[in-house]
Amino acid sequence: MKRTLSALAAATLAILLLAAGPPIVVSGQLLAYQEGYVFFTTGDGFHVAHDIVLKDAKTGGATAIKPAPRVWARATFDASGTVTELDLSRAPLPPQGSFADVARFAVALSTPAPNPDLLQNIETPPPGEPETVAAARHFTGRPVLVTFIVQVPPYTPFTSSVYISTDQSGWNAQAVPMDRVDALHYEITRRYNSGTIFRYLYDRGSLQSQEVAQNGLARVPRELVVTDADVRVIRDTVYAWQDSGPGQVNQPQPQVMPTPYNPAPFPNLPNCLPPPQPGGKHGPPPPGCPGAPPP
Amino acid sequence: MPAPSASPVQTPAPPRTLLYLDASRLDFYYNQFLIEGDGNVRLRTSDGFTVTGDSFTMDLKLNRFMVAGHVTLHDATGTVHGAAISDFLDFRRIYFVPVTSEPDRWTFLDGDLVHPAKGREMPGDAFYFPQVSDHPSITASGAVIDSKTYVRFINAHTYFLNAGVPLGTYVVNFSSNQYFAQNTLSGASVDLTWNMAGSPNALTALHLRYDPTYKTYLSVEQHFVGDHEYAIFSVNPATRAEKWWNLALYEKLGSRFQIQSFTQYYTQQFYLQEPRAAQQTTYLSATYAFPHSYVTATSQLTNYSVLGPGALEEPNTVAGSLNHPSQVQLTATSFQNRILNWPLYEQIYEGYGFNHDTVGGNQYLQGFPGHGPPIPVPGLQAYGAPCSDQHGVKNPPVYFCPVYTTIWNTVFGFNFFTPAIKLNNPPGPYQTYYFNASFNKQYQWNSLPHWISTSSENFSINRQFSRSINTYLSYQILNVGDHYVNGGYVPCQPVNTFYCPLSFTSFAGVSTEHTTSFGLNWVPSPEFNFSLLARHHVDYPIPVPGVFGLPPNNILGQPLYASYLGQPPYDATGEVRFKLLSHAMLDVSRTLYWYGNPYRTQFWQPTFVVQLLPI
Numbered sequence: 001m002k003r004t005l006s007a008l009a010a011a012t013l014a015i016l017l018l019a020a021g022p023p024i025v026v027s028g029q030l031l032a033y034q035e036g037y038v039f040f041t042t043g044d045g046f047h048v049a050h051d052i053v054l055k056d057a058k059t060g061g062a063t064a065i066k067p068a069p070r071v072w073a074r075a076t077f078d079a080s081g082t083v084t085e086l087d088l089s090r091a092p093l094p095p096q097g098s099f100a101d102v103a104r105f106a107v108a109l110s111t112p113a114p115n116p117d118l119l120q121n122i123e124t125p126p127p128g129e130p131e132t133v134a135a136a137r138h139f140t141g142r143p144v145l146v147t148f149i150v151q152v153p154p155y156t157p158f159t160s161s162v163y164i165s166t167d168q169s170g171w172n173a174q175a176v177p178m179d180r181v182d183a184l185h186y187e188i189t190r191r192y193n194s195g196t197i198f199r200y201l202y203d204r205g206s207l208q209s210q211e212v213a214q215n216g217l218a219r220v221p222r223e224l225v226v227t228d229a230d231v232r233v234i235r236d237t238v239y240a241w242q243d244s245g246p247g248q249v250n251q252p253q254p255q256v257m258p259t260p261y262n263p264a265p266f267p268n269l270p271n272c273l274p275p276p277q278p279g280g281k282h283g284p285p286p287p288g289c290p291g292a293p294p295p
Numbered sequence: 296m297p298a299p300s301a302s303p304v305q306t307p308a309p310p311r312t313l314l315y316l317d318a319s320r321l322d323f324y325y326n327q328f329l330i331e332g333d334g335n336v337r338l339r340t341s342d343g344f345t346v347t348g349d350s351f352t353m354d355l356k357l358n359r360f361m362v363a364g365h366v367t368l369h370d371a372t373g374t375v376h377g378a379a380i381s382d383f384l385d386f387r388r389i390y391f392v393p394v395t396s397e398p399d400r401w402t403f404l405d406g407d408l409v410h411p412a413k414g415r416e417m418p419g420d421a422f423y424f425p426q427v428s429d430h431p432s433i434t435a436s437g438a439v440i441d442s443k444t445y446v447r448f449i450n451a452h453t454y455f456l457n458a459g460v461p462l463g464t465y466v467v468n469f470s471s472n473q474y475f476a477q478n479t480l481s482g483a484s485v486d487l488t489w490n491m492a493g494s495p496n497a498l499t500a501l502h503l504r505y506d507p508t509y510k511t512y513l514s515v516e517q518h519f520v521g522d523h524e525y526a527i528f529s530v531n532p533a534t535r536a537e538k539w540w541n542l543a544l545y546e547k548l549g550s551r552f553q554i555q556s557f558t559q560y561y562t563q564q565f566y567l568q569e570p571r572a573a574q575q576t577t578y579l580s581a582t583y584a585f586p587h588s589y590v591t592a593t594s595q596l597t598n599y600s601v602l603g604p605g606a607l608e609e610p611n612t613v614a615g616s617l618n619h620p621s622q623v624q625l626t627a628t629s630f631q632n633r634i635l636n637w638p639l640y641e642q643i644y645e646g647y648g649f650n651h652d653t654v655g656g657n658q659y660l661q662g663f664p665g666h667g668p669p670i671p672v673p674g675l676q677a678y679g680a681p682c683s684d685q686h687g688v689k690n691p692p693v694y695f696c697p698v699y700t701t702i703w704n705t706v707f708g709f710n711f712f713t714p715a716i717k718l719n720n721p722p723g724p725y726q727t728y729y730f731n732a733s734f735n736k737q738y739q740w741n742s743l744p745h746w747i748s749t750s751s752e753n754f755s756i757n758r759q760f761s762r763s764i765n766t767y768l769s770y771q772i773l774n775v776g777d778h779y780v781n782g783g784y785v786p787c788q789p790v791n792t793f794y795c796p797l798s799f800t801s802f803a804g805v806s807t808e809h810t811t812s813f814g815l816n817w818v819p820s821p822e823f824n825f826s827l828l829a830r831h832h833v834d835y836p837i838p839v840p841g842v843f844g845l846p847p848n849n850i851l852g853q854p855l856y857a858s859y860l861g862q863p864p865y866d867a868t869g870e871v872r873f874k875l876l877s878h879a880m881l882d883v884s885r886t887l888y889w890y891g892n893p894y895r896t897q898f899w900q901p902t903f904v905v906q907l908l909p910i
Contacts, residue, residue: 031378031379031422032349032366032392034364034365034378034394042422043379043390043392043400043422045398069333069349069350069364070333070350070424092426106398108398109398109413110400110401110413113412113414113416114415115402115415115418117386118416118418141426151714154711154735155710155733158753158810158812167470167471168469170475171475173478174482175908177872179765179826180814180816182729182756182767183732183733183753183767184712185731185757188818189818190821191821197356197357198356199473208557215551216584216589216628217547217589218473218545220473240628
């Protein structure tokens with residue numbers, strides 16, 4: 001009889017242990033810890049045991065970190081879905097478990113209902129149709145190498161520096177300097193997190209040398225959405241610069257018009273060379289030059 | 296309750312939202328456009344509700360914010376407690392985790408806080424805390440946030456070498472309005488900007504700048520920006536006697552026409568005392584766009600000495616000439632058009648205009664009592680027969696009449712160019728050679744019997760050797776001819792001891808520059824870049840050290856002109872750019888000029904060109 005009772009007790013204990021299963025452990029970032037619940041950044045709230053154990057996630061010992069928004073935690077759930085232990089850390093913890101496994105424990109008064117906004121966004125577009133902006137806005141935030149290659153107008157001065165100005169850098173005209181790669185192209189590679197959205201324009205270092213549209217008017221900034229990829233290559237064309245469009249004449253300068261050798265790009269004609277005159281006549285060198293007559 | 300929209304992104308543009316935010320500490324991360332706040336967060340919105348909580352985060356680019364931890368949501372209808380609230384401003388959706396008797400999930404649609412959609416599934420990242428790295432760019436205790444436009448931080452501090460620098464109020468403008476792109480400041484080696492005040496339509500900035508010319512100084516810039524116009528005013532440097540007052544104006548009327556101006560007024564004055572010298576230049580430009588071409592009218596008006604004779608500028612005269620030339624030009628330009636299906640494009644343009652200066656003639660004919668002899672080359676140009684009054688100079692004549700005060704011109708030009716043409720089809724992408732070429736020809740006929748022809752040919756071959764190394768070889772021919780119908784440039788003849796520079800004994804107004812360039816870029820990572828440009832010039836006239844000088848430099852020490860007579864036969868420019876701070880790169884470059892034999896003259900660009908560039 002005694003042996004039978006012992007066997008029954010052992011079997012009952014075994015059944016209970018098997019029913020309870022091992023505790024579920026999930027790691028994530030805390031959204032809130034209040035009123036007997038712990039909330040993760042999934043938005044799910046879970047019951048917290050009265051005697052919850054708070055530990056340091058790194059050492060396993062006691063911790064001075066208090067559960068609060070932004071704190072990382074490894075949560076241990078018991079069989080009833082109550083959180084019995086939180087291992088806390090201010091640094092991100094390695095992923096462990098899945099919130100899908102504990103979603104059934106999340107507390108919510110209302111019955112879950114579908115969200116038509118989300119359903120619209122995750123629909124796959126029919127073949128041949130472009131992906132909607134909404135669908136494209138799912139980003140992992142991973143670093144993406146973005147290479148900009150711009151074709152400049154053929155009359156761009158060869159030693160010109162070309163820059164990208166963006167709304168991310170307050171439209172600083174010299175924010176992103178580019179490198180010439182041939183007679184018509186400049187290039188630069190930058191690293192951006194996917195999901196980054198910014199607007200940009202090309203310039204040659206100043207307001208006066210910003211690009212203009214093909215129709216000569218001020219250009220609307222280009223927009224770049226950095227989508228998930230290892231590398232992205234952006235090819236643009238600058239049709240004209242504001243300060244050096246085609247057809248520009250030699251600018252008037254005092255005492256040197258209209259010879260092209262004194263204004264840009266030839267400012268250094270020797271001063272002592274006589275100015276051009278009809279008939280090939282010229283007098284002695286100007287005052288101050290070698291050979292000039294005494295004043 | 297309004298029916299949910301089919302897709303949030305298809306809703307009309309959301310109304311502008313103002314957020315008034317306070318917290319024990321706010322951190323702003325410039326490189327991510329994130330605001331993170333912790334401790335006693337209190338947020339009041341122009342949408343009519345107030346939120347308090349423990350932590351705050353806002354992605355300014357995504358235009359959404361979240362408050363988490365012991366949240367209270369209060370509006371005119373009452374107060375609700377919760378764990379977190381997230382507002383996607385662009386989509387007009389507010390996601391809320393209330394804690395009443397138990398937690399729940401509510402979604403407020405289109406600003407309706409009375410009728411939440413309960414239990415609605417939420418986006419997976421509705422309550423996401425972004426990961427931040429490095430140190431914050433700015434800390435503050437309060438902020439006013441205008442969605443998609445600007446943030447004004449209160450009690451702000453920035454950090455230099457981990458030391459806090461109090462800023463008081465600091466404005467970060469992140470508007471996508473392109474007109475905030477405009478600025479009127481010249482370049483500087485370092486520019487630290489303190490945006491003191493701002494609104495959706497204005498920005499006031501104080502700049503602490505450094506450049507090799509003016510050293511350290513302050514500048515002030517004011518932006519006023521609208522949907523189709525802007526006005527920008529600046530004083531630079533504001534704390535030096537030499538001041539440039541700049542005003543840029545722009546207006547777009549309709550979709551095809553724009554007009555803009557830029558005025559620069561130079562004064563030499565201590566503080567705001569009476570200027571010792573002043574000069575002014577104004578550019579006016581109006582453009583009308585056609586379907587395949589456009590017409591531009593430009594004008595430049597310059598007064599080199601607003602104060603007139605006797606300007607007292609010291610020690611160096613920048614504003615001294617009494618000339619005030621003006622220029623008007625009307626130019627029609629075609630779009631770039633592809634020729635048949637060839638890899639060849641063309642563009643043509645034609646223009647009419649004039650240059651004008653009346654003061655010079657007066658100077659020439661009369662001079663100024665007490666200010667020495669007549670100015671040798673007055674007005675635009677003295678050209679023609681010898682003047683009857685040679686001011687005491689005997690043969691040969693020195694002064695020619697008439698003095699041209701207005702010279703009309705007609706311009707015609709065209710461009711041909713080929714974008715990258717693949718020269719081979721190797722198995723690997725890093726073995727491909729590309730060829731580019733461009734050709735420009737321009738004629739300018741003047742009413743003074745004289746015409747100028749300019750032609751430029753460029754050829755280049757480039758190859759990318761690896762992802763990080765790119766090289767190119769280029770050859771350019773630039774030809775400028777200054778042709779006079781009668782006479783013109785006379786080959787230089789030695790007179791007494793007058794020295795004729797080499798090749799000027801045959802120079803008759805046509806110069807040719809041949810430039811061979813080799814360029815190399817090494818970019819092992821986006822945070823480091825090295826580039827080398829080595830050039831060989833074979834020019835006519837031949838450069839002569841001591842006769843030709845280098846072109847003047849801008850305030851950063853860079854040559855103002857890309858090509859000029861008297862270029863040293865060899866030059867090489869090295870440039871290194873690397874990430875110095877989390878949000879800044881340092882760019883250092885210097886050029887070596889080498890004349891080679893027989894001159895044996897060798898010298899460096901006077902200084903390194905150093906610039907601190909924001910990333």
